[in-house]
Amino acid sequence: MLGVSCVAPAYALTATLGPTVSEVGLQMPAVFLAGFIPMLLVAYAYRELNHEAPDCGTSFTWTVKAFGPHVGWMCGWGFVLATVIVLSNLVGVAVTFFYLLLGNVLGNPTIEALGDNAVVNVLTTLVFLVGATAISYRGMAATKGVQYVLVGLQMVVLALFIVLAFGKAVSGASELAIGFSWSWLNPFAIESFAAFAAGLSLSIFIFWGWDTTLTINEETTGSSSTPGRAALLTILTILSTYMLVAISAQMFAGIGEQGIGLGNPDTADNVFAVLAEPVLGVLAIFLFLAVVASAAASLQTTFLPAARTMLAMSFYKAAPERFSHVHPRFRSPSFATLFSGVATAIFYTVMTFLSEDVLIDTIYALGLMIAFYYSLTAFACVWYFRQELFTSPKNFIFKGLLPGLGGIMLTLLFFKTAVDTFDPAYGSGGAVFGMGTVFVIGVGLLLLGAILMFVWQIREPAFFRGETLRHDTAVLATEEDLLQDRDPEEH
Numbered sequence: 001m002l003g004v005s006c007v008a009p010a011y012a013l014t015a016t017l018g019p020t021v022s023e024v025g026l027q028m029p030a031v032f033l034a035g036f037i038p039m040l041l042v043a044y045a046y047r048e049l050n051h052e053a054p055d056c057g058t059s060f061t062w063t064v065k066a067f068g069p070h071v072g073w074m075c076g077w078g079f080v081l082a083t084v085i086v087l088s089n090l091v092g093v094a095v096t097f098f099y100l101l102l103g104n105v106l107g108n109p110t111i112e113a114l115g116d117n118a119v120v121n122v123l124t125t126l127v128f129l130v131g132a133t134a135i136s137y138r139g140m141a142a143t144k145g146v147q148y149v150l151v152g153l154q155m156v157v158l159a160l161f162i163v164l165a166f167g168k169a170v171s172g173a174s175e176l177a178i179g180f181s182w183s184w185l186n187p188f189a190i191e192s193f194a195a196f197a198a199g200l201s202l203s204i205f206i207f208w209g210w211d212t213t214l215t216i217n218e219e220t221t222g223s224s225s226t227p228g229r230a231a232l233l234t235i236l237t238i239l240s241t242y243m244l245v246a247i248s249a250q251m252f253a254g255i256g257e258q259g260i261g262l263g264n265p266d267t268a269d270n271v272f273a274v275l276a277e278p279v280l281g282v283l284a285i286f287l288f289l290a291v292v293a294s295a296a297a298s299l300q301t302t303f304l305p306a307a308r309t310m311l312a313m314s315f316y317k318a319a320p321e322r323f324s325h326v327h328p329r330f331r332s333p334s335f336a337t338l339f340s341g342v343a344t345a346i347f348y349t350v351m352t353f354l355s356e357d358v359l360i361d362t363i364y365a366l367g368l369m370i371a372f373y374y375s376l377t378a379f380a381c382v383w384y385f386r387q388e389l390f391t392s393p394k395n396f397i398f399k400g401l402l403p404g405l406g407g408i409m410l411t412l413l414f415f416k417t418a419v420d421t422f423d424p425a426y427g428s429g430g431a432v433f434g435m436g437t438v439f440v441i442g443v444g445l446l447l448l449g450a451i452l453m454f455v456w457q458i459r460e461p462a463f464f465r466g467e468t469l470r471h472d473t474a475v476l477a478t479e480e481d482l483l484q485d486r487d488p489e490e491h
Contacts, residue, residue, distance in 0.1 A: 001147055001148060001151050002212055002213055002304070003209065003210045003212055003231060003233070003234030004151050004234055004237060005150065005151045005297040005298055005300075005301045006209035006210070006298055006301040007206070007207065007210060007234065008154075008294045008295060008298035009154065009155070009242065009294065010158055010272070010290045010293070011090060011094075011291055011294040011295045011298060012294075013245055013271070014097075014291055015270065016202050016203075016205060016363060017249060017262055017271040018262055018265075019268050019269075019360055019364075020199050020203065021262040023198040023199040023202065024190050024195055024198075024199040025255055025263070026181070026183070026189075026250065027184060027186065027190045027199070028184070028199070028246050028255075028262075029243055029246045029250070030189070030190070031190070031199035031200055031202070032239075033243065034187045034196075035200055035202075035203025035204045035207055036207060036235070038204065038374070038409045038410050038413075039204065039210070039235055039406075040235055040406075041378065041402045041405050041409070042374045042375075042403065042407070042410070043210065043211075043231050043235055044402045044403055045378045045380070045381035045403035045406065045407075046058070046211055046214050046231060046377065047228035047231065047232065048398060048399050049062045049380070049381050049384065050214050050227055052384075053065070055312060056308040056311060056312050057076070057309055058079075058305070058377075059075050059076065059376065059377040059380075060072055060075055060309055060312055060318075061312055061316075062377060063075040063076075063376050063380045064318075064469050065470070066380035066383045067376075067379075067380060068466075069464045069466065069469070070464065071376065073453045073456075073463075074376075074449060074450065075372075075373045075376045076309055076312075076318065077452070078369050078372045078373035079305070080306050080309055080310060081446070081449070082369035082373065083302060083303075083305060083309075084306070084343050084344050084347055085362050085365060085366045085369060085441070086208070086209075086302060086362075086366055087302055087303070087306075087340065087344040088344050088348035088351065088362060089366070090295045090299050090302065091125050091344070092121070092125065092352075093295050094291075094296060094299065095115055095121055095124045095128060096115035097115075097272075097273070097288050097291040098115070098128075098292055099112055099113070099114045099115035100115065100273055100288050101285065101289060104285050105285065118352055118353065121352065122348070122349050125349075126345055129341050129345050132299035132300055132303070132341070133303070133338060133341030136299075136300050136304070136307070136337050136341075137332060138330050146300075147297055147300070147301070149293075150293040150294070150297035153293045154290040154294040155241070157290035158290065160280065161275075161279055161280065161287060162244045162245055162248045164279050164280060165248035165249055165251065165252040165275075166251065168278075170251075174278065176252070176253050176254040176260065177251060177253075177254065178250070178251060178254045179251070180251055184250070193416070194416075194420055197413055197420065198364075198426075200413055201364060201368070201413060201417050202367060204370050204371065204413070205363055205370060206238075206242060207235065207239075208366070208370050209298070209301075210231045210234040210238070211231060211305065212302070212304055213228075214227045214228070214231055249275065250262060252275070252279060253275060259274075260275055268360065272291055275287075276288060303337050306336070307332070308333060308336075310339065311326070311336050316463055316468040316469040317462050317463045318456070322335050323335055323336045324336075351441070361437050361438050364426065364438040364442075365442040367413075367417060368417055368418060368438075368442035369442060369446075370410075371410040371413045371414035371417070372414055372446065374406070374407075374410050375410035375411045375414060376407075377407075378403040378404065378410065379407040382399070382400050382407070385399040386400075417442075418439070418443050421436045421438040421439040421443070422439045423436050424436045
């Protein structure tokens, strides 16, 4: 449930169906399927590393142990950045659909349009973030029941959308309907590698979040095996949902650039907003509600991995000590959670007034971040288990071959996307000092991390000397270790 909640399928689909069609056309289902492959391969790396060394720092901790403190620090930075970016996108979509839902209920088009007003959007976003941060601050147990309801609601509504979209497409109820073709599943039919890479970056984004199950491994019963199985099950559940929604939506609306066509640039950042009524009719309000529920659920759960990564970095002295503050009552990394909320608020506010289309640009930039830290984690698995790879066929496949292939695929995607995003025409078409907005967000923030890393090394060199987290060892901190020798009044 946490994995699906963090992925947020209803939110992810409404934000990416349009941009993906604009990149690859009818091959959208093929790109979604292609995006699943590196996610599955990297999931095996996470499973093997988690089984060997459960730690809430996940990618950060494992890459430190495989490649040393500098690579590990940058991996942790990329992970935290990805979370801040996706939180900003999540809350942006939630606000847009909140006003669509409210306007639909009240029958007032003026209210529906409020989400497009920059000032109203930012102010509402800040209110949403305060609420989500406060809930996450209280820990997971306090919202478990709410998560079941929110995740269940969006999955039921998506299933209803799939059935009705298929039915209306086949019956001819839609003037834009097109017949299904198996060629939609052929990635080689895409016109250029640049288009394929752009589409793949988007498809990777929609699968992102399954590793949340692993960041709470030390808080999970059966910590060495349950989180890994949950991650793989999450990916398979999400894949089946995405493929059915993509094919049914494409059959119903086509890929035209007018009206409800999936290729319409005016509706690219929230496709469900225009498909809701044509597909669901009087039940359209439930699709609006599902997207709001999806974003709300994911807002709560997406705080989990970032806060726990910052906690681990702080514990190993790779970040200020304050980030390792564990609330004595809620048993959650409270300061790290608050920091995530504040950082997201600042990032979203700045991006709203900097980017012509903040939602699309942040999604493209997020693909860069995901490819960056996932590829490092995949290679960390291969290197960490290098002495075991040839002891059995199973070890070679699951600890070496599959993670290695996933890492190579994501590395190629990262560099291709980084080069392409330098062009201001990429994404929304915005530019900063002649560079594409997506490039500035993605590569620029990674370079900022490198500067901060060396500044921190000067201030606190112990981590970088390997004194707090030893390189190439499986001796890691437990939850009890995180709390021992700490003054309860202070922490």
